[in-house]
Amino acid sequence: MLRLGLDIGGTKMEGLLLDAAGNERCRRRIATPQQGYATFIEVVTGFIRGFAEEAGAPFSIGIGLPGAVRSDNGCIKNANCLFLNGHPLKADLEAALGQPVWMANDADCFTLSEALDGAGSGANLVFGVILGTGCGGGIVAHQRLLVGPNAISGEWGHNPLPGYTPQFDGPAQPCYCGRSNCIERFVSGTGFAGRFVERHGRSLSPQGILMAAAEGDAEAQAHYGHFIHALGRSLASVINLLDPDVIVFGGGLSNVASLYEDLPAAITPWLFTDRCLTRLLPARHGDSSGVRGAAWLPQR
Structure with a gap:
């Protein structure tokens, strides 16, 4: 059919x-x-x-x-x-x-697409992450989409940023959902760019920040470093709870090649184990x- x-x-x-x-x-x-x-x-x-x-x-x-x-x-x-x-x-x-x-x-x-015939094909448990305007997520176990009674399975982006401190992470970030310091406010494309303006008074797109970091801009490099640290903490909480075989990334920031090189070291210190064996992969089918x-x- x-x-x-x-x-x-x-x-x-x-x-x-x-x-x-x-x-x-x-x-x-x-x-x-x-x-x-x-x-x-x-x-x-x-x-x-x-x-x-x-x-x-x-x-x-x-x-x-x-x-x-x-x-x-x-x-x-x-x-x-x-x-x-x-x-x-x-x-x-x-x-x-x-x-x-x-x-x-x-x-x-x-997540369902990537678990069935995408980057997570053949894996028992796949967690999907969208790093775009927002910060969505989904869970597929044994090729079945998990949907709970509250219709919020995988909504990791509206949990509080793990280990938040104002000294390291900056002032509290109000979220449209009515709470403060949601993960989405730190690691979505919107949050990534918005916090660069707050911290450094410069308005750049996410791609502009990343380009500036690659060219040696110290402020952009520090901002990218904080992004990786915040994303690592956040994904570690997902891994500690679900222990997925694969985390598949989509959205604009998923196209950053260094993400997959830098994240494992940022995730591991927050895990209840000594190594991160979860595979971190970009979406096979993209948009x-x-x-x-x-x-x-x-x-x-």
Whole structure:
């Protein structure tokens, strides 16, 4: 059977049709509608029907989005498309399309894709990490996506930064979630760049900071060093809890080659063991992992 995956982001929506072997049949992108919930339902159903015309055969539908489906009432929560929150998106799409729809957080979809036929293929337990605008995560065990009653499995980015001290880590960082010093505020691309401005009064993109560090800029090098230290502490807490075979990285900062060289030494001092045997790998499917994982949702 064919599989359709949709990756719904804040600005764009991507659809990918896969055959039974996971080969790409068709891929399309459109802008994510911003005119409200009713318009969103109309555009998404039209987008899906366009794939149906081209496929000429039935397909399953999986959707990834930057939010989660509540287990108690089926409504969306924590979505950055704010008009989706509080609505039963899954049920409404199923009613409009007349067929089942599977739905999960986009970081969960990323992790599922990489665990099935990506960098974590063949591993028993894979933890997926998104180092982008935010700091999402997902868990796949024995090729099954783990989803708990609170729909927050893998949300490591909203735990407090382990070992935080103002002397080393700087002033407390308020997070949009209402708490302070969330891991996301230190190791996401947004947090990485924002804290460089706070510490040094210079506005650079994450890529600009990394380029400056490579060129010998002392402030940029120190900032990168703190990033690695904070990320190492944070991932050590994940490893101590889950002991994954593989941690797969996605998002803009996952493209930094030195990350995979520098992290093991930053992780090990915080582990309840003397060596880190967890493999740290960049995503095999890159930006396509989210939409590929969405396509796999009905089988996982």
